Amino acid sequence: MIKPRTPPGVLELLPREQVAFQRMLDTIRRTFEAYGFLPVETPVFELSEVLLTKTGGETERQVYFVQSTGALEKSLEDGGGQGRPEMALRFDLTVPLARYVAEHEHHLAFPFRRYQMQRVYRGERAQRGRFREFYQCDIDVIGKDTLSPRFEAEVPAVINAVFEALGIGEFTIQLNHRKLLRGFFEGQGIAGDQQALVLREIDKLDKRGEDAVRATLVGEGFGLAPEVADGLLAFSRVRSTGHEDALARLDALGAGTPLFEEGRDELRALLAALRAMGVPESRYAINLSIARGLDYYTGMVYETTLDANPDIGSICSGGRYDDLASHYTKSKLPGVGISIGLTRLFWQLREAGLVDVEQSPVDVLVALFDDAGLDDALSLSQQLRAAGLKVETQLEPRKLGKQFQYADRAGIRHVVVRGEDEVARGVATVKDLRQGEQFEVSLDGLADALLARREAAAGAAPTPDSTEGGAR
Amino acid sequence: MIKPRTPPGVLELLPREQVAFQRMLDTIRRTFEAYGFLPVETPVFELSEVLLTKTGGETERQVYFVQSTGALEKSLEDGGGQGRPEMALRFDLTVPLARYVAEHEHHLAFPFRRYQMQRVYRGERAQRGRFREFYQCDIDVIGKDTLSPRFEAEVPAVINAVFEALGIGEFTIQLNHRKLLRGFFEGQGIAGDQQALVLREIDKLDKRGEDAVRATLVGEGFGLAPEVADGLLAFSRVRSTGHEDALARLDALGAGTPLFEEGRDELRALLAALRAMGVPESRYAINLSIARGLDYYTGMVYETTLDANPDIGSICSGGRYDDLASHYTKSKLPGVGISIGLTRLFWQLREAGLVDVEQSPVDVLVALFDDAGLDDALSLSQQLRAAGLKVETQLEPRKLGKQFQYADRAGIRHVVVRGEDEVARGVATVKDLRQGEQFEVSLDGLADALLARREAAAGAAPTPDSTEGGAR
Numbered sequence: 001m002i003k004p005r006t007p008p009g010v011l012e013l014l015p016r017e018q019v020a021f022q023r024m025l026d027t028i029r030r031t032f033e034a035y036g037f038l039p040v041e042t043p044v045f046e047l048s049e050v051l052l053t054k055t056g057g058e059t060e061r062q063v064y065f066v067q068s069t070g071a072l073e074k075s076l077e078d079g080g081g082q083g084r085p086e087m088a089l090r091f092d093l094t095v096p097l098a099r100y101v102a103e104h105e106h107h108l109a110f111p112f113r114r115y116q117m118q119r120v121y122r123g124e125r126a127q128r129g130r131f132r133e134f135y136q137c138d139i140d141v142i143g144k145d146t147l148s149p150r151f152e153a154e155v156p157a158v159i160n161a162v163f164e165a166l167g168i169g170e171f172t173i174q175l176n177h178r179k180l181l182r183g184f185f186e187g188q189g190i191a192g193d194q195q196a197l198v199l200r201e202i203d204k205l206d207k208r209g210e211d212a213v214r215a216t217l218v219g220e221g222f223g224l225a226p227e228v229a230d231g232l233l234a235f236s237r238v239r240s241t242g243h244e245d246a247l248a249r250l251d252a253l254g255a256g257t258p259l260f261e262e263g264r265d266e267l268r269a270l271l272a273a274l275r276a277m278g279v280p281e282s283r284y285a286i287n288l289s290i291a292r293g294l295d296y297y298t299g300m301v302y303e304t305t306l307d308a309n310p311d312i313g314s315i316c317s318g319g320r321y322d323d324l325a326s327h328y329t330k331s332k333l334p335g336v337g338i339s340i341g342l343t344r345l346f347w348q349l350r351e352a353g354l355v356d357v358e359q360s361p362v363d364v365l366v367a368l369f370d371d372a373g374l375d376d377a378l379s380l381s382q383q384l385r386a387a388g389l390k391v392e393t394q395l396e397p398r399k400l401g402k403q404f405q406y407a408d409r410a411g412i413r414h415v416v417v418r419g420e421d422e423v424a425r426g427v428a429t430v431k432d433l434r435q436g437e438q439f440e441v442s443l444d445g446l447a448d449a450l451l452a453r454r455e456a457a458a459g460a461a462p463t464p465d466s467t468e469g470g471a472r
Numbered sequence: 473m474i475k476p477r478t479p480p481g482v483l484e485l486l487p488r489e490q491v492a493f494q495r496m497l498d499t500i501r502r503t504f505e506a507y508g509f510l511p512v513e514t515p516v517f518e519l520s521e522v523l524l525t526k527t528g529g530e531t532e533r534q535v536y537f538v539q540s541t542g543a544l545e546k547s548l549e550d551g552g553g554q555g556r557p558e559m560a561l562r563f564d565l566t567v568p569l570a571r572y573v574a575e576h577e578h579h580l581a582f583p584f585r586r587y588q589m590q591r592v593y594r595g596e597r598a599q600r601g602r603f604r605e606f607y608q609c610d611i612d613v614i615g616k617d618t619l620s621p622r623f624e625a626e627v628p629a630v631i632n633a634v635f636e637a638l639g640i641g642e643f644t645i646q647l648n649h650r651k652l653l654r655g656f657f658e659g660q661g662i663a664g665d666q667q668a669l670v671l672r673e674i675d676k677l678d679k680r681g682e683d684a685v686r687a688t689l690v691g692e693g694f695g696l697a698p699e700v701a702d703g704l705l706a707f708s709r710v711r712s713t714g715h716e717d718a719l720a721r722l723d724a725l726g727a728g729t730p731l732f733e734e735g736r737d738e739l740r741a742l743l744a745a746l747r748a749m750g751v752p753e754s755r756y757a758i759n760l761s762i763a764r765g766l767d768y769y770t771g772m773v774y775e776t777t778l779d780a781n782p783d784i785g786s787i788c789s790g791g792r793y794d795d796l797a798s799h800y801t802k803s804k805l806p807g808v809g810i811s812i813g814l815t816r817l818f819w820q821l822r823e824a825g826l827v828d829v830e831q832s833p834v835d836v837l838v839a840l841f842d843d844a845g846l847d848d849a850l851s852l853s854q855q856l857r858a859a860g861l862k863v864e865t866q867l868e869p870r871k872l873g874k875q876f877q878y879a880d881r882a883g884i885r886h887v888v889v890r891g892e893d894e895v896a897r898g899v900a901t902v903k904d905l906r907q908g909e910q911f912e913v914s915l916d917g918l919a920d921a922l923l924a925r926r927e928a929a930a931g932a933a934p935t936p937d938s939t940e941g942g943a944r
Binding site for chain 1: 485586
């Protein structure tokens with residue numbers, strides 16, 4: 001007998017949690033599609049040579065390699081000296097996107113708007129809330145040769161629509177611009193190579209605090225003048241509240257280098273576009289401490305936080321980059337994208353008690369009194385399904401109490417009962433286990449009555465359930 | 473520069489093919505849910521010890537093992553003598569289901585109805601139409617201790633609903649019963665152990681033909697009397713057409729052993745249930761050659777074939793089994809399930825020209841004349857999205873001809889144009905690229921007009937597109 005268990009570091013859900021998770025996936029997908037993004041799925045494994053274009057680094061140390069039995073046996077026979085296996089699991093969706101766009105370039109229409117919602121794999125140290133397998137939900141717009149900054153302005157509107165539809169609380173999209181940052185560094189006399197290093201320090205403000213970061217900046221490695229370090233910290237403290245305030249704070253930064261002014265102009269244009277798209281001004285803010293470590297980004301950078309749960313950190317991040325796939329193609333492919341780490345977000349929401357897993361997605365259990373009623377129960381179930389209801393049929397007669405108990409335990413709200421008497425009179429009795437009430441309805445009106453009750457429940461309880469109809 | 477390419481044996485789709493694939497997944501999911509099945513997802517990898525409870529065999533030879541970089545480095549340092557890696561990719565959804573049910577037994581309500589739609593991995597020899605990564609879409613009903621044969625009767629109704637909703641042509645669900653088969657073998661004096669071997673030969677009838685199978689059965693290994701072999705082949709030739717014919721053919725088999733009679737009674741009850749559920753009689757048939765090799769099955773077995781494409785083979789198979797998870801738990805968990813290999817099916821449909829990939833899922837491109845029109849285009853796009861349309865906005869002004877060309881290439885049917893004149897008059901011009909027509913509509917009526925056209929198109933062309941509303 002082998003103990004049934006999952007490998008450490010994965011989040012496996014019970015069915016009704018999975019329903020809630022699936023609802024979030026569906027909501028995100030629907031919103032991405034409303035903004036004209038097309039679905040892409042890539043294989044879970046890629047050729048190691050293709051996936052790991054850069055050797056070394058944190059990423060490669062976390063990669064999972066994949067080997068078929070045949071290759072493994074060969075490697076064992078050969079004394080294991082065969083080097084790394086031929087394939088590896090994807091660790092994000094960006095490298096597969098780069099490979100996909102480069103491979104299929106001539107079959108895609110640019111700007112190419114794709115979404116991708118799949119699991120990725122990282123051999124992280126096992127730790128509470130850290131997962132080795134987790135969903136990423138990404139969008140990217142990829143241009144051929146050029147991509148207007150206006151695509152960077154559209155992204156926060158998508159973020160807004162997604163989290164509005166998810167209904168997990170108020171949120172703020174934090175905005176910064178790499179050109180503004182680098183332009184400011186330039187103005188402070190911080191040269192090209194050092195800029196990336198300073199960026200990385202600014203990125204640690206949240207974790208290390210101002211004092212520690214300042215000490216590093218004026219310390220040996222960096223050797224910045226104290227007033228320069230103070231200037232950087234003052235700059236990184238800039239936060240806006242509301243649209244006009246954001247514009248005012250941008251103005252108040254004073255004149256800067258051409259790069260700085262370019263960044264500021266783009267940020268201003270982005271704010272105007274968000275207003276035109278009707279994104280509520282409470283949902284976005286300038287936050288000049290947002291750095292997003294990687295050198296990769298060259299324009300807008302985004303982070304999104306839940307107003308009531310800032311401790312959760314960014315739930316949706318991304319930015320503008322200039323060259324997606326330089327390892328695979330000579331074409332220049334600038335883009336802008338964001339990623340939602342849904343597994344971690346779901347886990348955090350569940351920890352915070354914000355995931356509703358009370359109900360079953362099954363609307364009705366059609367009860368069965370005795371074997372003679374089987375055909376009627378089967379046929380009635382089919383009628384209800386044809387009307388759009390999710391139906392389970394009791395297939396073996398049991399005491400009615402047991403059937404109610406089963407439905408209750410399974411979280412099924414309604415039980416439809418048709419005894420001899422009901423059949424004779426062309427009616428059905430509906431037991432509502434949630435409200436603890438019972439009513440009789442004609443067979444013709446049964447489906448409509450159940451649909452109406454489902455709809456009313458969705459409207460009454462603003463759970464992720466009720467976002468079907470769109471924004472709230 | 474590295475050549476961007478996927479590993480051999482995977483099916484990667486272009487975006488509009490992916491849309492068609494996603495539509496099929498959604499349709500299957502919706503149908504499974506209508507029958508009260510709950511979603512489950514399991515990790516892509518399982519502990520090798522848990523996944524590979526039986527050693528040897530075809531399955532294990534096809535397994536992909538997974539190793540983190542750390543484990544791999546250690547193994548290389550140690551000379552590779554560490555044996556098989558700790559984790560492996562799932563090769564089906566049945567073993568993970570067994571592990572899942574055994575692990576979470578006390579948190580599940582039985583009979584447990586679960587669906588699972590995920591990719592599985594097999595290191596098959598690379599071959600056209602054979603995939604190393606492919607989707608399986610499974611349902612299973614798992615009982616605790618017992619499970620009524622009536623659940624076996626419900627399964628063909630689900631198969632019928634799925635393939636009706638997919639709209640890929642007429643199909644037949646082929647039915648057989650293991651008790652009928654084994655009971656018949658008993659009657660022919662074929663003993664317990666030999667039954668499984670005979671079953672496996674019967675299973676090869678399609679591939680090897682009757683003569684070859686007969687030769688094997690009367691040959692050295694089996695040594696069946698010629699009249700017994702002929703009886704088996706005659707039995708396996710039984711096929712029904714229509715409901716009454718199925719009953720008549722069951723009657724015509726004559727009396728048998730108690731096991732045989734039990735199988736026949738269950739088949740009759742199943743036929744009655746299918747009629748009660750309104751499954752068209754053209755959609756199911758008794759086919760006594762269906763054996764489904766594995767010892768695993770103990771009751772009903774199912775295969776499903778497309779009437780116009782019998783060469784594709786079974787597109788949905790499964791059956792009843794008595795003990796799902798004996799490796800993991802002492803609980804007896806009988807069940808019944810089916811599996812659709814969707815990647816292979818999609819590939820075959822595409823080969824046969826039965827996949828519609830002409831259209832984009834994007835309904836509208838909102839055009840842009842000049843920078844002054846940007847706010848209007850952005851705001852109009854948001855209005856259309858709020859009405860439920862999928863909208864892409866032209867963000868940089870280009871010649872209108874270029875914008876039409878882009879939409880046409882991307883498969884977007886409608887382009888909405890608002891020049892100064894249209895803005896002044898409160899209207900929009902809609903260019904329908906498919907019909908090659910153009911019309912003007914008031915801004916207030918624009919969303920409704922576009923929704924109506926989308927609906928009309930869905931109704932007119934019965935592609936997988938139009939199955940939204942349910943069965944056709």
